[in-house]
Amino acid sequence: MTAPSEEFRCEFADREDLIAYLKAQFPEAAARDDRVSPIRGGRRAADAAMKRLDPVDYAASRNYLSGTVTRLSPYLRYGVVGMAELRDAILHRAGRKGVATKLLNELGWRDYFQRRYAQIGNGVWQDQGRLGTGYAPDEYGEELPEDIATGTTGLACIDAFSVQLRTIGYLHNHARLWLAAYLVHWRRVRWQTGARWFLGHLLDGDPASNNLNWQWVAGALGHRPYVFTRENLEQYIEGAYCAGCPLYGRCPFEGSHADHAARLFRPEPGLPTGGAR
Numbered sequence: 001m002t003a004p005s006e007e008f009r010c011e012f013a014d015r016e017d018l019i020a021y022l023k024a025q026f027p028e029a030a031a032r033d034d035r036v037s038p039i040r041g042g043r044r045a046a047d048a049a050m051k052r053l054d055p056v057d058y059a060a061s062r063n064y065l066s067g068t069v070t071r072l073s074p075y076l077r078y079g080v081v082g083m084a085e086l087r088d089a090i091l092h093r094a095g096r097k098g099v100a101t102k103l104l105n106e107l108g109w110r111d112y113f114q115r116r117y118a119q120i121g122n123g124v125w126q127d128q129g130r131l132g133t134g135y136a137p138d139e140y141g142e143e144l145p146e147d148i149a150t151g152t153t154g155l156a157c158i159d160a161f162s163v164q165l166r167t168i169g170y171l172h173n174h175a176r177l178w179l180a181a182y183l184v185h186w187r188r189v190r191w192q193t194g195a196r197w198f199l200g201h202l203l204d205g206d207p208a209s210n211n212l213n214w215q216w217v218a219g220a221l222g223h224r225p226y227v228f229t230r231e232n233l234e235q236y237i238e239g240a241y242c243a244g245c246p247l248y249g250r251c252p253f254e255g256s257h258a259d260h261a262a263r264l265f266r267p268e269p270g271l272p273t274g275g276a277r
């Protein structure tokens, strides 16, 4: 990417002015893909998201695509909001002790991954353990399949997540897990390929949280590769995709965790599967 030609401007007449300026400053990026996410950057947008914090509802609904998640990750990523600041805001909103545990735990994952990244640096691109799938790294494909990249697999859920990734730059945690598991386990593509794809589009994309989560899905971090079932997905999408999916009832996610483990992984004595979060 070409370096910007001058000092960055900080004042803009409006959002259109800002977008035009950035496209001019980064012509190679704009030529690759010049869609602009509807998500607003900046402190004002971050403050609005902080005002909506609801730790109680979060704990009850976090796993649902429509759940009360904070959507603060892009602001954390670029330091618009600090970790300690967010922790204090969460505790303040919670009021009572214990109520904020779930949300604070999730924030703890970010902290843990950042610390691990500080220790291993580019090691986040290398398997942190033996893949728990029974396959060797060189048995996975290198290329991102075109139908996944373009959202044309025919699977309504996967295609929608692919489009959201590219047009919005944000995905709910569960959508990230499902998309990652589909790529790595159902299509047997290296997790690094998926991690690079995500980093190219996510507004919150960072090598620590991104790569280490991909490793967790792949079974290289911790002992269990992550797989899911159609039933599991349907519960948390609340009817959003499955009902209108042309592959409903015969999609690759039909079956139990044990069925998927038997189909997708090489049998190994004592290999447990089906991580869930």
Ligand SMILES: Cc1cc2nc3c(=O)[nH]c(=O)nc-3n(C[C@H](O)[C@H](O)[C@H](O)COP(=O)(O)OP(=O)(O)OC[C@H]3O[C@@H](n4cnc5c(N)ncnc54)[C@H](O)[C@@H]3O)c2cc1C
Binding pocket: 062, 068, 069, 070, 071, 072, 073, 074, 076, 077, 106, 107, 108, 109, 110, 111, 113, 171, 172, 173, 174, 176, 177, 180, 198, 202, 204, 205, 206, 207, 209, 210, 211, 213, 214, 217
């Ligand atoms: C394959 C995959 C790739 C991911 N890539 C990234 C990434 O590049 N950048 C990134 O910030 N997160 C990443 N995550 C973690 C998580 O999905 C996002 O942090 C979260 O969905 C952001 O939305 P939110 O702010 O609404 O989260 P909330 O659910 O509201 O959580 C609050 C904050 O806690 C932290 N957090 C929550 N879940 C996780 C988690 N599983 N791991 C680490 N931190 C977490 C985030 O900082 C988040 O903003 C990835 C997860 C997966 C499965």
